[in-house]
Amino acid sequence: MATRWGICGAGCISHDFCVALKTLSPKDHQLVAVAARSLESAKKFAKTHEIPTAYGSYEELVKDPNIDVVYIGVVQSHHLQVGLLFLNAGKNVLCEKPFAMNLREVRQLISAARENNVFLMEAVWSRCFPAYAEVRRLLSEKTIGDVRMVKVYFGLPLLDRERTTQKGGGSLMDIGVYCVQFALMAFNGERPQSIHTTAALLPSGVDESIVVVLKFSGNRMAICACTIDCNLPNDATICGTKGIIRVPHPMHAPTIVEVNGEKTEFPLPEPGLPLNFHNSTGLRYEAEEVRRCLLEGLKESVKMSLADSEMLIEVMDEARRQAGVVYDQDSQ
Amino acid sequence: MATRWGICGAGCISHDFCVALKTLSPKDHQLVAVAARSLESAKKFAKTHEIPTAYGSYEELVKDPNIDVVYIGVVQSHHLQVGLLFLNAGKNVLCEKPFAMNLREVRQLISAARENNVFLMEAVWSRCFPAYAEVRRLLSEKTIGDVRMVKVYFGLPLLDRERTTQKGGGSLMDIGVYCVQFALMAFNGERPQSIHTTAALLPSGVDESIVVVLKFSGNRMAICACTIDCNLPNDATICGTKGIIRVPHPMHAPTIVEVNGEKTEFPLPEPGLPLNFHNSTGLRYEAEEVRRCLLEGLKESVKMSLADSEMLIEVMDEARRQAGVVYDQDSQ
Structure with a gap:
């Protein structure tokens, strides 16, 4: 059915x-x-x-x-x-x-x-892409040893679609969310011990660029950087004690995983109509995940659980607090 | 002579x-x-x-x-x-x-x-490598437009040579200095407006890993990250309004500059004896710079001026202060 x-x-x-x-x-x-x-x-x-x-x-x-x-x-x-x-x-x-x-x-x-x-x-x-499944498999099998440092970048020139604080604009909420979710996934859902933010705000009060550094237990770190001002390399890198996993551009909708420079490809099907966003036939994977969950009677997905969502917004709330980006909804 | x-x-x-x-x-x-x-x-x-x-x-x-x-x-x-x-x-x-x-x-x-x-x-x-001269040329000619975000990474597993606070150890002083000097060069010697540091310390009191985020005028930023715990990609990336310059591994002693993915090579001569450090026949370039300065009667080099050195150590002092890394010499 x-x-x-x-x-x-x-x-x-x-x-x-x-x-x-x-x-x-x-x-x-x-x-x-x-x-x-x-x-x-x-x-x-x-x-x-x-x-x-x-x-x-x-x-x-x-x-x-x-x-x-x-x-x-x-x-x-x-x-x-x-x-x-x-x-x-x-x-x-x-x-x-x-x-x-x-x-x-x-x-x-x-x-x-x-x-x-x-x-x-x-x-x-x-989170539902085959490339991310591969990253999680590599991490769980300790292919690169223990994860020590993670860095994730996402930058696009989107100033023409700048949204106000009322509409929840800014680089962190618009695209930085991809960086933070990747970092949290790489550290297997562990809660960061500290969050340090550097932000550059636009006149509308939202962040043009933001760098969020997360510190985890055991001296491990993640760097999340994003901007709506220019293109960044938009890749994600997980550095471990025995090697490096890299998810090249576009790390949020990837078709390639590199382990110590060796590439594995996960090609996407061709779309039937022109798309608005890069590689977005990959939205199919979350549709498949939803179908699987519904068929199994699950009320949430392990790939992006409700606890994952809570921690993601908690990190972004704290980063915004430090950045001084206040949404109208924050005072309600 | x-x-x-x-x-x-x-x-x-x-x-x-x-x-x-x-x-x-x-x-x-x-x-x-x-x-x-x-x-x-x-x-x-x-x-x-x-x-x-x-x-x-x-x-x-x-x-x-x-x-x-x-x-x-x-x-x-x-x-x-x-x-x-x-x-x-x-x-x-x-x-x-x-x-x-x-x-x-x-x-x-x-x-x-x-x-x-x-x-x-x-x-x-x-600073004396031909590759850095090329980077400075590209920046001055605005090949990638205006510089917006810079990221520099240097990580090597050097825990076996961990030095104490007495000897000036730690990732920032040992190898992070390369990241900070690159960032300062990319921003043409401008003083950062703010410095935000996240650090992970070793029992000896020195930093195992450190991330220093510099904010410059006009909403521009630099991210410097280093660790003596594991290998990082060790590259430097300058993101501008019109493109990206990348100095691949090893960014501190580079032989390649990439502009929007297009590579230019600056090969090094072969050494006559085995070397201790990667690409270190490149030390020849600073020797040539010193000779040039001496012949011209100069008391310092424009490639790494004494003002550059002062700002470099000022940034590192502040990063160390935030990290809580205190050297014996700091109290003298």
Whole structure:
């Protein structure tokens, strides 16, 4: 039986998610409905992706009984409100990252999922890539010995889409989330002992560039650096006592893993329509993970557990606090 | 007329310096004398490198009238004392890095050089490599636009040669100095606005690993990370508004510069004897720079000026202060 998807939000990332879903078997994944704030854009989106039903409000999607799981692709400042809408209606949810604006909001989403006994996952799609599975395998087999230092970079010139504090903008929330989640994965979900942040803010109050240095037990460290000002190499490197694992550009959606310079490739399928984001047919892997979890009756994924999401936002909250980036939602 | 070199210290780095000198024309560079704390090791060193005179004390080298410039290759905790000995005797000096243990000591060396009107240079050999000249040329011609973020890594498993606080040990002073000098060069000698340090200390009180994040004017940043615990990629990357310059491993003694992935090579000559350090025939470039300065009557080099050395140690002092690494010399 196919997993029946409802799409919430008709923007760029929802587009790519649907294109990625089409690279999987229609026996496994069906696009059933899309909801947007305007019926017109929902209809246009539905036509592009051959989705049978289009709704001009999220509330209509909530009431659709033919949906197994909702993909939330709206802007992050609306994740809490929209997420609660679906979770409290008993719908399973895959919600785009960042999960919400701060720890308080993330905990509200998690509580709602638990109270309603539904599946919830933050759409950190990177975690579901075969390349990341390979990295985790290499780490668990101690191929590079013990992990000592991790460095992750993500920089893109995105100043034209600068968002305000109201909308949850800034380099850390927009793309730095990929660096932090990688570092936390490399240290196997361990809580950092300390967090040191250096940030450069824009006039809007959000961070243009930010460097977050995490210190873990046993003198181990991670460096996460991101900017919306220019391109960085956008790779991730795990340095161990016996060697180095490198995930080259784009480390957040990778097709290559290098172990001491030796490459293994994990190619992506070709998309059926043009994409907005690099390598985003790789969104298919998180769709597959959601389907697997639903079939097994799981309420969260081990690849990006709800505890993982909590720690991720905790680290970002502390980094933002040190950087002096305050969102309107922080005072609520 | 050849530049007549006196070698102070018969250790590993002095060995490599003499091997590198031999890759240059004997018409330009002559090894005249070597001094060590024991006459036996000075004689052995002199025999290996075909140096006419061997002294069993530094004081004898001070009195040798046939020396144009002294290369100081002793351990960093002795740089001040030994440096003052030569400078106050009116000898020109090229002194290994780190220049001395802290800013106070570095200023004493600089004052002595100025009072005696002699040449003085910190042996940051990296700065004299053709590859660094190419980097500076690319930066001045704005080939990659404006510099926005710089990252420099240096990690080697050197725990077996862990030095105490008394001897000036630790990853920052031993190898991190290469990262900091690169960052300062990339920002053209500008003083950082802020310094944020994360460090992991060893039981001896020195830093095993350290990450120093420098923030410069205009929201620009540099990340310097080093460790004596394991290998890192040991490369330097300068990210600008129009592209990326990369100096691959070993960034402190490089033979390659990459501009947006396109490589230019600067090969080194073959050494006549086995070397202790990677690519260290490249020490020839600092010898050539010293000769050029002496011939032109200069008292310092623009490639590593005394102001550059002061700022370098100032940054390292502040990073050490934040890290809690205190040398015995700091309280004097």
